[in-house]
Amino acid sequence: MEEVTIKDVARICGVGVSTVSRAINNHPDINPETKEMVMKVIKEHNYIPNNSARNLKRQDARAIAVLVKGIDNSFFSEMIRLMEEEIKRKKYTLVLQHVEFSEDEVDAALELVKEKRLRGIIFLGGYFIHSEEKLAQLNVPFVLSTVGAQPSSYSKNTYSSISVNDEKESYKMVDYLIQSGHRDIAVICAKTTDVSIGKLRLDGYKRALRDNGIPVREDLMLEMKPDIEDYSLENGYMVTKEFLEKKIPCTAIYVISDIMAIGAGKALAEAGLKVPDDISLAGFDGVKIGKYITPSLTTLRQPAALMAKETTTLLFDLIAGRAEHQHMVFEGELLVRESTKAI
Amino acid sequence: MEEVTIKDVARICGVGVSTVSRAINNHPDINPETKEMVMKVIKEHNYIPNNSARNLKRQDARAIAVLVKGIDNSFFSEMIRLMEEEIKRKKYTLVLQHVEFSEDEVDAALELVKEKRLRGIIFLGGYFIHSEEKLAQLNVPFVLSTVGAQPSSYSKNTYSSISVNDEKESYKMVDYLIQSGHRDIAVICAKTTDVSIGKLRLDGYKRALRDNGIPVREDLMLEMKPDIEDYSLENGYMVTKEFLEKKIPCTAIYVISDIMAIGAGKALAEAGLKVPDDISLAGFDGVKIGKYITPSLTTLRQPAALMAKETTTLLFDLIAGRAEHQHMVFEGELLVRESTKAI
DNA sequence: TTGTACGCGTTATCAT
DNA sequence: ATGATAACGCGTACAA
Numbered sequence: 001m002e003e004v005t006i007k008d009v010a011r012i013c014g015v016g017v018s019t020v021s022r023a024i025n026n027h028p029d030i031n032p033e034t035k036e037m038v039m040k041v042i043k044e045h046n047y048i049p050n051n052s053a054r055n056l057k058r059q060d061a062r063a064i065a066v067l068v069k070g071i072d073n074s075f076f077s078e079m080i081r082l083m084e085e086e087i088k089r090k091k092y093t094l095v096l097q098h099v100e101f102s103e104d105e106v107d108a109a110l111e112l113v114k115e116k117r118l119r120g121i122i123f124l125g126g127y128f129i130h131s132e133e134k135l136a137q138l139n140v141p142f143v144l145s146t147v148g149a150q151p152s153s154y155s156k157n158t159y160s161s162i163s164v165n166d167e168k169e170s171y172k173m174v175d176y177l178i179q180s181g182h183r184d185i186a187v188i189c190a191k192t193t194d195v196s197i198g199k200l201r202l203d204g205y206k207r208a209l210r211d212n213g214i215p216v217r218e219d220l221m222l223e224m225k226p227d228i229e230d231y232s233l234e235n236g237y238m239v240t241k242e243f244l245e246k247k248i249p250c251t252a253i254y255v256i257s258d259i260m261a262i263g264a265g266k267a268l269a270e271a272g273l274k275v276p277d278d279i280s281l282a283g284f285d286g287v288k289i290g291k292y293i294t295p296s297l298t299t300l301r302q303p304a305a306l307m308a309k310e311t312t313t314l315l316f317d318l319i320a321g322r323a324e325h326q327h328m329v330f331e332g333e334l335l336v337r338e339s340t341k342a343i
Numbered sequence: 344m345e346e347v348t349i350k351d352v353a354r355i356c357g358v359g360v361s362t363v364s365r366a367i368n369n370h371p372d373i374n375p376e377t378k379e380m381v382m383k384v385i386k387e388h389n390y391i392p393n394n395s396a397r398n399l400k401r402q403d404a405r406a407i408a409v410l411v412k413g414i415d416n417s418f419f420s421e422m423i424r425l426m427e428e429e430i431k432r433k434k435y436t437l438v439l440q441h442v443e444f445s446e447d448e449v450d451a452a453l454e455l456v457k458e459k460r461l462r463g464i465i466f467l468g469g470y471f472i473h474s475e476e477k478l479a480q481l482n483v484p485f486v487l488s489t490v491g492a493q494p495s496s497y498s499k500n501t502y503s504s505i506s507v508n509d510e511k512e513s514y515k516m517v518d519y520l521i522q523s524g525h526r527d528i529a530v531i532c533a534k535t536t537d538v539s540i541g542k543l544r545l546d547g548y549k550r551a552l553r554d555n556g557i558p559v560r561e562d563l564m565l566e567m568k569p570d571i572e573d574y575s576l577e578n579g580y581m582v583t584k585e586f587l588e589k590k591i592p593c594t595a596i597y598v599i600s601d602i603m604a605i606g607a608g609k610a611l612a613e614a615g616l617k618v619p620d621d622i623s624l625a626g627f628d629g630v631k632i633g634k635y636i637t638p639s640l641t642t643l644r645q646p647a648a649l650m651a652k653e654t655t656t657l658l659f660d661l662i663a664g665r666a667e668h669q670h671m672v673f674e675g676e677l678l679v680r681e682s683t684k685a686i
Numbered sequence: 687t688t689g690t691a692c693g694c695g696t697t698a699t700c701a702t
Numbered sequence: 703a704t705g706a707t708a709a710c711g712c713g714t715a716c717a718a
Contacts, residue, residue: 021696025697046480049696051696053694056696057709059697059698114395115394265635269637349711350711361690364713377687393711399712402694
């Protein structure tokens with residue numbers, strides 16, 4: 001049961017290692033009979049090629065990596081599935097890597113590029129405030145997908161991005177609430193230190209209020225709690241619970257993520273508030289489960305499927321040299337469901 | 344911007360490669376000044392060691408892999424987080440790998456062992472019907488965690504397992520429903536081809552009925568739809584919707600997974616059925632979100648945190664040779680919440 | 687404390 | 703069609 005290597009296989013077969021290598025990698029210049037014999041021995045002896053050695057030697061890996069920030073973001077799982085399909089269809093290998101919130105995704109990418117000879121990278125989520133210098137080290141094409149990318153701060157042609165306009169979509173949602181007669185609209189938002197989607201979505205909220213002549217009030221801007229996991233059910237729940245204790249009148253709560261909104265909904269229910277009769281509740285993202293809870297959650301849906309598809313298409317175009325770097329912005333969709341109503 | 348290797352660093356520093364290697368790997372026998380100088384050059388030239396080469400050469404990788412079946416099983420994400428902590432605390436590296444439903448997790452593990460020189464493996468989820476022969480090839484210790492493991496079918500001392508007794512816990516839930524006065528209890532279960540947790544949980548349901556003198560009825564056993572993703576929201580929804588159309592009287596629905604139960608809840612709501620007043624709804628797993636929906640979901644909670652901790656502890660004991668293979672079974676907890684009531 | 691040289695398992699080049 | 707053999711980038715005996 002020792003580690004069997006290509007040399008062992010070669011010895012057993014009575015051929016050279018290169019012949020075995022050819023058999024494994026479907027090279028054309030090998031006698032079909034020899035190949036068959038080699039493959040048989042490989043099966044019998046449970047030979048498995050060592051990927052480290054392969055990656056070390058190979059030049060064309062046909063691998064592309066998807067780096068996902070956070071481990072259980074259900075919004076991303078659908079996108080990943082779709083990307084995986086596309087990548088497989090192109091006969092590429094997908095290297096899926098989760099990176100923790102505290103980790104630096106660019107560092108992770110840098111390592112991975114060396115290790116796996118990647119042809120391209122997709123970043124999913126993350127805050128992406130990185131030095132241009134670091135980004136420049138990534139000498140393979142990469143696409144930032146659904147991150148709150150702010151192309152203006154970097155030179156735009158060093159990378160591509162795919163996203164919705166978080167500020168605008170957020171505005172859309174808040175404007176809808178206002179048009180529905182709401183004026184006292186609380187928002188559950190990111191910490192003020194956030195400069196990514198959290199900030200953008202909050203910006204949209206503020207602008208919508210201002211455009212409608214409603215003052216932006218500090219006491220209605222509810223920050224996520226720093227000691228609880230970001231964007232989590234519990235965070236939404238706790239923030240809402242604390243807010244309700246203050247008894248500040250409001251007719252709607254807008255939460256910048258669906259998952260947190262569901263947490264908020266629980267706090268509302270516990271306080272005896274009926275959604276949407278006593279108070280309206282709206283989220284952002286369009287996660288699947290929002291449709292299945294009761295009342296179903298009004299949200300701003302990001303076109304995940306489309307974005308996933310375009311992300312891979314763009315990346316492959318980049319790899320093939322068929323495209324320049326670009327920054328695609330998709331339209332979100334306001335999904336009015338049961339959790340909000342006009343007053 | 345070319346790939347800078349350890350040789351380049353050595354050349355630039357005017358030292359040998361081994362000195363650079365020593366600096367990187369915190370070897371004791373190196374002059375602090377030399378080390379500092381080397382590290383400085385490394386930073387300046389953005390040198391990143393090639394992991395493939397390292398893995399190829401190194402013998403002690405101090406890495407353990409967690410293979411997760413399925414990509415977005417929220418029940419596992421908490422466990423993974425906890426395992427990660429434990430593994431980091433022991434100064435090990437965690438290699439997290441998702442394997443698709445259609446992939447063979449043992450094959451994936453086999454490859455990984457070669458590639459990364461793993462010291463141990465944790466399998467999370469999956470059906471795990473594998474030949475002993477294949478399992479035997481895995482010459483590092485491994486633990487099957489929360490899979491519907493049936494140790495009887497393999498020789499028990501080739502691997503360890505951590506799980507709840509799915510049959511018994513399922514019985515617990517159904518018995519609770521029966522004691523609450525329910526007699527017509529539908530179950531949303533796995534396909535009949537399932538031989539893993541799906542079968543075990545269904546077995547528990549049947550036994551609970553029989554023990555209470557209630558006939559097991561085919562028309563109340565609702566199989567997941569094969570054309571929709573297993574254990575998904577949508578699957579629970581569709582199955583329930585179709586069931587309701589048949590107008591078969593029943594006072595409770597027991598779903599063998601929380602996520603599917605939430606889907607089922609939606610179908611109920613759409614049909615105008617109030618949970619729990621018109622019908623009771625119960626799930627299984629104890630996922631976080633079950634607590635946050637309205638009505639909150641009665642479920643059978645698996646002690647995920649405890650199981651995660653014990654899994655890693657056991658694996659490390661195995662690695663250290665401090666323990667023999669064992670099969671730990673944990674007690675689940677019946678969580679009666681708002682979605683069920685006595686009639 | 688430091689440097690040289692070998693080998694890890696594989697693929698690619700070049701003979702044959 | 704096949705086989706030697708030189709890399710790939712690194713860690714580590716061993717020598718200095």
